[in-house]
Amino acid sequence: MDDDYEIQLRLARSAQEPLLLVCQPQWVEADNGSTSIGFAILRSPDTARLEAYIAMLDTEATDSNDSDLLPKEEPCQFV
Numbered sequence: 001m002d003d004d005y006e007i008q009l010r011l012a013r014s015a016q017e018p019l020l021l022v023c024q025p026q027w028v029e030a031d032n033g034s035t036s037i038g039f040a041i042l043r044s045p046d047t048a049r050l051e052a053y054i055a056m057l058d059t060e061a062t063d064s065n066d067s068d069l070l071p072k073e074e075p076c077q078f079v
Contacts, residue, residue: 001025004042011053019046019053 005025008018023039030036041050 001028005039007039009050013057014053016049019050020044021046021050 001024003024005023007021007023009021010018021044022042023044024042025037026040027038028035041047044050
């Protein structure tokens with residue numbers, strides 16, 4: 001749990017080479033023969049590319065929202 005690991009992450013919506021990220025395990029959960037591990041991303045060679053990808057996804061999500069509608073959390077909407 002104290003070691004750092006280099007992880008290559010291929011982004012689903014990007015044709016670029018995989019991201020190289022330096023990560024450190026934060027938690028481990030074993031369940032019925034499978035193991036899940038949560039990682040914290042440390043400062044990495046491709047941190048800027050990861051941030052740009054996240055910003056792109058955020059922009060796409062914002063652009064696809066219809067600004068004339070109330071947020072989904074509102075109890076009632078009239079269109």
